[in-house]
Amino acid sequence: MSWKEVPDLLAVGLLIYAFVSVARPAGGMMTRLWLAGWICIELHFAAYSFLDVPGVGGIVADIVGTAALVWCAELFCWSMDPQPEQWGSRLLFWAVSAVYTFYIVLTSLPSAPKPLIVVAASLFAIVPLTVVALTPGTQRPRSRWIGVVINATLAAVLLRWQFSAHGPDLQGVLPLFVTYFVCCLQFGFSSQRRRTGGFVVTLLGLLAWSLVFPVGMAFDVFLPNVQVGAEVWNLPKYLVAVGMILLLLESQLKRNQHMAQHDALTGLPNRRLFHDRISKAMDRARQRNAGAAVLAIDLDGFKAVNDTFGHHTGDEVLQQVAHLFTTYLRRIDTIARTGGDEFSVVLEGPITRYEATEVASTLKQLLETPMAVAGRTMQIGASIGVAMFPDDAQSPDHLSILADERMYIAKREGGSRVQAC
Numbered sequence: 001m002s003w004k005e006v007p008d009l010l011a012v013g014l015l016i017y018a019f020v021s022v023a024r025p026a027g028g029m030m031t032r033l034w035l036a037g038w039i040c041i042e043l044h045f046a047a048y049s050f051l052d053v054p055g056v057g058g059i060v061a062d063i064v065g066t067a068a069l070v071w072c073a074e075l076f077c078w079s080m081d082p083q084p085e086q087w088g089s090r091l092l093f094w095a096v097s098a099v100y101t102f103y104i105v106l107t108s109l110p111s112a113p114k115p116l117i118v119v120a121a122s123l124f125a126i127v128p129l130t131v132v133a134l135t136p137g138t139q140r141p142r143s144r145w146i147g148v149v150i151n152a153t154l155a156a157v158l159l160r161w162q163f164s165a166h167g168p169d170l171q172g173v174l175p176l177f178v179t180y181f182v183c184c185l186q187f188g189f190s191s192q193r194r195r196t197g198g199f200v201v202t203l204l205g206l207l208a209w210s211l212v213f214p215v216g217m218a219f220d221v222f223l224p225n226v227q228v229g230a231e232v233w234n235l236p237k238y239l240v241a242v243g244m245i246l247l248l249l250e251s252q253l254k255r256n257q258h259m260a261q262h263d264a265l266t267g268l269p270n271r272r273l274f275h276d277r278i279s280k281a282m283d284r285a286r287q288r289n290a291g292a293a294v295l296a297i298d299l300d301g302f303k304a305v306n307d308t309f310g311h312h313t314g315d316e317v318l319q320q321v322a323h324l325f326t327t328y329l330r331r332i333d334t335i336a337r338t339g340g341d342e343f344s345v346v347l348e349g350p351i352t353r354y355e356a357t358e359v360a361s362t363l364k365q366l367l368e369t370p371m372a373v374a375g376r377t378m379q380i381g382a383s384i385g386v387a388m389f390p391d392d393a394q395s396p397d398h399l400s401i402l403a404d405e406r407m408y409i410a411k412r413e414g415g416s417r418v419q420a421c
Contacts, residue, residue, distance in 0.1 A: 005049035008234060012042045015241045022248045033079035034244055037072040041237060044068035063108045066176070070100040073179040076206075080186045082143065088135030092144065095131050096151070099123045100175055107171040114163065117171075121162060124175075125155035143190035147182045154178045166221065173213045180210035198250050202243030208236035263337040265315055266322035274336035274344055278396040281334075281346045282389050290350030292389045295360050296403035299367070300381035300415040302341040309374065316373045317380065324366055329359075344400070353388050353420060360384040360418040368416070381416035383407055 016038050023031040047065035051058055078084055078093040103120040106112040128148045132140060154174055162171050184206035212233050219226055261273040269277065278294060285292040299321065306314040318341070325335045325343065334346040345363075347356055367382045385406030393399040410419035 003049070004230070005045045008045045008230075009042065009049070011238070012038065012045060012241075015238070015245075016042065019241070019245060019248075022245050022252075029084055030079045031248065033075045033084070037075035037079075038241065040068045040072040040075065044072070059108055059110075063105055066104050066108070066172070067101045069176055070104065070179050071097055073176075073183045074100070076183045077147065077179075077186055080143075080183070080190055082141040082190060083139055086135075086139045088131070088139045091135075092128065092131045092147075095127050096147070099127045100179060103171075103175060107168075117162065118159065121155055121158040123155075124158070125152040128152075141190070143186055146185050146189070150178055150182050150185070169217050169221065173217045177210050177213040180206060180213075184210055196247070196250050198243050198246030198248075200243075201246060202240055205236050205239030205241075205243050209240060212236055266319055266337050268322050268326075268343075269334060269336040271336065271338045271344075274334065274338055274346070275396055275400065277334040277336070277346050278400060281348055282396060282399070285349040285389055288350060291352060291391065292349040293345075293347040293351055293353070293356035293359075294387045294389075294399050294403045295345040295347065295356070295363070296338075296385040296387075296400070296407035297343040297345065297360075297363065298339075298383050298407050298411060299341040299343075300383060300411070302380060305378060305380065309376065309378075313374045313376075317371070317378070320371055320373065321367065321380075325363065328363065328366060344403070349389075353386070353391070356386050356388065357418055357420045360386050360420070364416065364418060383410040383415045384418045385410060386418065386420040 016035070019035055019038060023035060044065045047061045047068060050061035051065070053061060074093055074097045078089060081089045081092075083089055099120070102123070103117075106117050106120050128144075128151045132144050132148050135144075157174060158170065161167065164170070184203065187206055188203050216228075216233060219228060261270060262268065263270050281292045299317075302314065302317065305317055318337070321343070322335070322337065325345070329335055329345065330348070332348045336344050336346075338344045345359075347359060364382050364384055367380055370377050370379045385403045385408070387393060387399050387403035387406065389399055393402050406419040406421075410417045413419075
């Protein structure tokens with residue numbers, strides 16, 4: 001056993017521990033596939049520590065260590081698929097991984113038949129194309145064709161030169177280069193992520209990881225006297241690991257920011273974000289010399305629903321109300337949950353008091369329509385206050401307070417009405 005792989009084993013083990021610690025709150029399929037990929041890298045270093053074992057043991061260690069590199073790249077590719085849970089994506093992963101593993105096994109054996117190696121090289125083009133072509137169009141993202149085209153190119157190059165003077169080098173290097181290069185392209189072109197620091201580090205790391213294999217071969221062929229330390233060739237691995245951890249941290253930060261500004265039950269903006277939206281709507285209204293409106297909505301009869309049927313039913317009512325409002329209002333408007341059974345709306349300008357009152361009346365009518373909740377049909381109403389900018393108030397706080405006051409007036413006068421002045 002070679003002890004020179006031990007530092008890498010320990011380093012990757014610590015990275016896996018850090019990765020698990022960061023990824024645990026997310027727990028999505030992407031993070032699970034990334035974690036599986038890094039476990040394959042740990043297997044890669046563990047297997048390579050037995051390369052010096054004589055006979056069959058050394059050959060098996062070489063096959064397992066090299067195949068683990070491929071499995072890691074294919075797991076990363078799978079995680080970057082827009083539809084990773086579809087059967088087509090799963091089948092593509094297993095089929096392509098099997099082809100690469102089959103080729104690695106054949107080219108690692110001392111006396112594999114050349115016709116069989118030719119067949120294995122041809123499978124690089126045939127298998128991905130067949131799987132993608134058989135996948136229904138609705139489950140076939142365009143990004144999968146990246147792998148099909150590049151694997152077909154790999155097959156053509158291997159069929160042309162794998163038995164040349166540098167054939168053994170090409171057999172060992174090209175499949176590894178291609179699988180990581182495909183991974184890099186799919187991450188770069190198929191990812192919907194914002195171009196953050198984590199994205200850039202991961203992309204550059206994957207690109208460097210793919211280039212390690214042909215550059216290493218070039219050093220062996222053209223600069224045999226130049227010795228490059230193993231830590232240099234392993235650096236891209238750690239760059240990708242750092243980039244992925246950054247991506248997970250960025251995702252958690254974004255999720256925490258969303259939770260701080262949105263209601264957990266309905267997903268609507270909360271009071272803090274709502275006041276920010278009022279300010280921005282007023283700024284835009286000033287620029288256009290137009291009006292904007294704020295609606296304060298309090299549900300009538302909601303306490304009776306909670307007391308009679310329980311809070312779980314009350315939560316379902318609130319979710320249905322949120323969906324109802326979101327469906328009716330324009331995308332430029334803002335609907336927020338600002339209290340237990342209170343909602344608030346910003347109607348972007350230009351809008352008149354009459355138009356804002358009409359919107360409020362329509363929302364009241366929508367709420368008065370019986371809704372099915374938890375197997376029961378129930379009906380609620382709403383008291384709505386309307387305040388206009390700039391006629392009624394000049395600041396976000398005053399506008400919001402005035403809308404609340406008018407809503408309470410409507411409630412005191414019997415509810416199920418709109419108070420606009």
